Amino acid sequence: MSLLSAQGLTKEFNGLMAVEDVTLEIPEGQVRALIGPNGAGKTTLVGMLSGRTAPSAGTVIFDDRDVTAWPAHKRIAAGMGYTFQITSIFSNLSVWENVALAARRTVSGRSDVENAVNSSLERVGLIDHRSEEAGDLSYGHQRLLEIAMGLAQAPKLLILDEPTQGLADGEVAAFNQLILELAGTTTVLLIEHNMDVVMQVSDFVTVLDAGKILFEGIPDDVKANVAVQAAYLGGGHAAA
Numbered sequence: 747m748s749l750l751s752a753q754g755l756t757k758e759f760n761g762l763m764a765v766e767d768v769t770l771e772i773p774e775g776q777v778r779a780l781i782g783p784n785g786a787g788k789t790t791l792v793g794m795l796s797g798r799t800a801p802s803a804g805t806v807i808f809d810d811r812d813v814t815a816w817p818a819h820k821r822i823a824a825g826m827g828y829t830f831q832i833t834s835i836f837s838n839l840s841v842w843e844n845v846a847l848a849a850r851r852t853v854s855g856r857s858d859v860e861n862a863v864n865s866s867l868e869r870v871g872l873i874d875h876r877s878e879e880a881g882d883l884s885y886g887h888q889r890l891l892e893i894a895m896g897l898a899q900a901p902k903l904l905i906l907d908e909p910t911q912g913l914a915d916g917e918v919a920a921f922n923q924l925i926l927e928l929a930g931t932t933t934v935l936l937i938e939h940n941m942d943v944v945m946q947v948s949d950f951v952t953v954l955d956a957g958k959i960l961f962e963g964i965p966d967d968v969k970a971n972v973a974v975q976a977a978y979l980g981g982g983h984a985a986a
């Protein structure tokens with residue numbers, strides 16, 4: 747069964763088709779990667795899925811409900827979580843308190859919030875940093891804190907927007923491990939430029955190019971596809 751289903755999603759900006767007639771099904775438990783060259787429409791598509799961008803046409807069904815007209819906060823409450831940007835981290839609050847603030851948006855009751863915060867910090871490997879001021883964390887740890895803030899909301903679907911950007915190699919490896927551990931319990935939509943990460947953690951890949959789906963398949967098939975190589979991976983020749 748699909749947890750998220752998008753049909754015919756389209757976004758036009760003053761005549762420019764940023765996303766055109768995209769239909770997408772994400773089954774429960776899947777780690778789905780969304781890739782594509784700069785300007786392909788990834789951010790616009792995810793904006794329509796998460797409620798930050800109103801579509802020009804199309805529908806979004808999440809967890810069996812038509813959420814197309816729902817604002818972002820209502821979708822978050824229904825189980826659609828996405829990583830917070832570092833800009834939404836309060837740098838002079840502790841790591842723990844930042845995650846608690848996120849958790850309180852969907853989890854109620856003191857002990858449930860505490861459990862959500864502790865387990866999220868454990869999952870991303872930041873539990874030993876819980877008392878530190880968030881602003882004192884390294885860049886890589888701040889990115890993991892964003893993920894912990896998303897996880898603390900106990901999402902059915904976790905949307906990660908370029909989570910490995912700016913991470914050191916060792917931190918990327920830790921991120922991969924985290925996603926592999928989440929797989930099966932949390933459905934993940936991952937916008938990612940790092941192809942090694944995509945190959946290692948995703949079950950299925952959607953390739954967007956010029957606002958349309960160019961190809962969908964398992965990572966090995968995406969890697970082998972000539973049109974994808976031409977559009978995105980920088981090699982080969984597109985089929986005519």
Ligand SMILES: Nc1ncnc2c1ncn2[C@@H]1O[C@H](COP(=O)(O)OP(=O)(O)OP(=O)(O)O)[C@@H](O)[C@H]1O
Pocket residue numbers: 759762763764782783784785786787788789790791
């Ligand atoms: N608010 C807007 N107004 C006008 N055009 C926009 C707006 N947002 C995006 N676009 C255009 O829509 C197209 C898709 O942009 P989008 O940011 O969704 O692509 P992307 O795949 O996320 O790119 P990147 O990988 O660089 O983040 C681009 O041509 C962009 O210039």
